[in-house]
Amino acid sequence: MASTLRLAGGLLAAASVAAGSWLPEIVAKDVVVIGGGASGAYAAIRLKEDFKKSIVLVEKADHLGGHVSTYDDPKTGKPFDFGVQTFNDYGPARAFFERMGVPVDAAPRVALTSQYADFNSGAAVSFTPPANEDRVAALGRFLNATAAYEHYFLPGYWNFPAPNQIPKDLLLPFGEFVEKYQLHAAVNQVFQITGMGTGDMMKSLTLYVLGAFGQPMIRAFLGQGATFTPTSGRNIALYEAVQTRLGKDVLLNTVSADGKNTIIVARKLLMAIEPTPANMEPFNLDFVEQSTFAKFKSSSVHAGIVSHPALPVGVSVVNTPAAASPANYVELPKPNFNVRFDYMGGDLFRVLLVGDDKFDKAKAQDLVRQNFAKLVQAGTLQPASANPAQELQFRAWADHGAMHMNVPAAELKSGFIQKLYALQGRRETWWTGGAFSVQFQAILWAFDDILLPKLLA
Numbered sequence: 001m002a003s004t005l006r007l008a009g010g011l012l013a014a015a016s017v018a019a020g021s022w023l024p025e026i027v028a029k030d031v032v033v034i035g036g037g038a039s040g041a042y043a044a045i046r047l048k049e050d051f052k053k054s055i056v057l058v059e060k061a062d063h064l065g066g067h068v069s070t071y072d073d074p075k076t077g078k079p080f081d082f083g084v085q086t087f088n089d090y091g092p093a094r095a096f097f098e099r100m101g102v103p104v105d106a107a108p109r110v111a112l113t114s115q116y117a118d119f120n121s122g123a124a125v126s127f128t129p130p131a132n133e134d135r136v137a138a139l140g141r142f143l144n145a146t147a148a149y150e151h152y153f154l155p156g157y158w159n160f161p162a163p164n165q166i167p168k169d170l171l172l173p174f175g176e177f178v179e180k181y182q183l184h185a186a187v188n189q190v191f192q193i194t195g196m197g198t199g200d201m202m203k204s205l206t207l208y209v210l211g212a213f214g215q216p217m218i219r220a221f222l223g224q225g226a227t228f229t230p231t232s233g234r235n236i237a238l239y240e241a242v243q244t245r246l247g248k249d250v251l252l253n254t255v256s257a258d259g260k261n262t263i264i265v266a267r268k269l270l271m272a273i274e275p276t277p278a279n280m281e282p283f284n285l286d287f288v289e290q291s292t293f294a295k296f297k298s299s300s301v302h303a304g305i306v307s308h309p310a311l312p313v314g315v316s317v318v319n320t321p322a323a324a325s326p327a328n329y330v331e332l333p334k335p336n337f338n339v340r341f342d343y344m345g346g347d348l349f350r351v352l353l354v355g356d357d358k359f360d361k362a363k364a365q366d367l368v369r370q371n372f373a374k375l376v377q378a379g380t381l382q383p384a385s386a387n388p389a390q391e392l393q394f395r396a397w398a399d400h401g402a403m404h405m406n407v408p409a410a411e412l413k414s415g416f417i418q419k420l421y422a423l424q425g426r427r428e429t430w431w432t433g434g435a436f437s438v439q440f441q442a443i444l445w446a447f448d449d450i451l452l453p454k455l456l457a
């Protein structure tokens with residue numbers, strides 16, 4: 001996207017799209033949606049089909065889907081999802097799949113043997129995960145301690161309390177919250193499933209850990225809620241269906257510098273991307289927008305698929321600090337880290353990395369190589385005798401960029417959420433996505449359901 005000029009009462013946007021003549025095409029629409037991930041793709045369908053608005057969905061990648069990454073293994077033709085794993089049966093989720101003609105089944109449970117090792121040293125760690133009944137009891141306490149606050153942030157912060165009325169528990173660093181409610185036996189699961197995205201999870205505010213592993217997830221792991229995936233085993237199938245359905249109303253590859261320019265004139269702008277300085281650069285933010293977004297910190301997340309004969313089939317090699325031995329559940333890897341080498345099938349292993357805002361693809365892949373080399377040197381992984389020098393292969397990679405945008409407790413107590421939400425509708429611009437809600441697909445769709453009538457009012 002080259003640049004965007006936002007005008008009062010209307011919007012003029014310029015998106016460069018690959019190929020074609022040098023003459024800019026002019027497109028006039030009711031709403032332009034920027035970002036074709038979970039929140040943008042869902043909003044585009046609803047605006048077009050339910051609210052009968054003319055729209056254009058602008059996506060910088062060559063496909064819709066954002067954090068959904070499906071790898072179709074060329075060797076076997078089998079699909080492997082290495083980004084989004086499952087969808088919560090929450091709000092409009094099931095109906096959305098049905099509407100898009102994508103059949104779903106209960107999410108498969110994959111049982112892997114876990115092997116624990118400190119990825120900094122490569123040494124095996126003797127670690128005993130909590131007994132199942134202790135884990136379930138701790139999750140139950142987690143749910144009891146937070147259920148009353150659910151409506152403050154799910155599916156968005158619409159009902160968030162006034163700055164001086166925010167429950168103290170939500171502002172506690174998660175480590176203190178764990179101590180207060182004796183949740184130690186749940187920490188491992190919270191971190192391994194989705195909590196790792198917050199980075200240094202035990203220091204993250206409880207509010208933000210709930211944004212990464214909230215009540216719908218707790219219920220799913222207590223057997224009180226469900227998760228599902230497409231029957232085809234390809235999560236991207238949902239977004240392929242959205243793309244087909246929206247047809248020419250989707251502009252892809254919009255960051256191409258030398259493509260054709262499309263001028264979009266629209267009454268309203270719906271931003272469905274993380275409001276990082278880099279993402280916001282083309283959108284000529286005003287002082288209020290800039291100074292609000294400047295408060296955010298975020299993690300950077302990467303996921304990939306690697307292969308090497310030394311990686312053990314059927315096993316998840318879990319990054320576990322030596323200090324976690326034998327059963328110290330609050331000792332977790334600190335950013336930047338690779339969470340695990342997880343067996344996926346065939347000769348493929350998933351890696352999942354979280355780091356600070358400078359943790360780019362090159363750094364993330366270097367860390368994976370270093371972790372792997374240490375594990376081999378320490379004898380935790382046995383190199384295949386036929387070719388011990390064989391390098392780790394990167395088979396697929398997704399740079400998920402900035403996620404889990406957060407501010408310190410002091411900012412929340414100064415009314416940050418209220419200032420953030422005051423941006424809704426300013427300059428004919430509306431905001432959806434993880435920074436305005438939480439980091440789950442289905443919850444973002446429910447968030448859009450609340451947002452869209454406001455946008456159109």
Ligand SMILES: Cc1cc2nc3c(=O)[nH]c(=O)nc-3n(C[C@H](O)[C@H](O)[C@H](O)COP(=O)(O)OP(=O)(O)OC[C@H]3O[C@@H](n4cnc5c(N)ncnc54)[C@H](O)[C@@H]3O)c2cc1C
Pocket residue numbers: 001034035036037038039040058059060061064065066067068082083084085086087088254272273274279301302303352400403432433434435438439440441442444
């Ligand atoms: C590895 C991983 C696993 C996850 N697993 C799950 C899971 O199992 N279940 C679940 O519910 N959630 C999961 N999540 C979280 C979930 O995917 C996110 O919460 C959700 O995708 C956020 O949606 P969004 O619309 O805010 O952003 P995104 O889905 O990231 O979409 C943003 C889109 O905007 C595009 N974009 C960015 N900048 C521009 C620009 N300037 N112009 C045009 N387009 C732009 C991006 O390319 C992207 O397609 C996972 C996330 C990751 C990273």
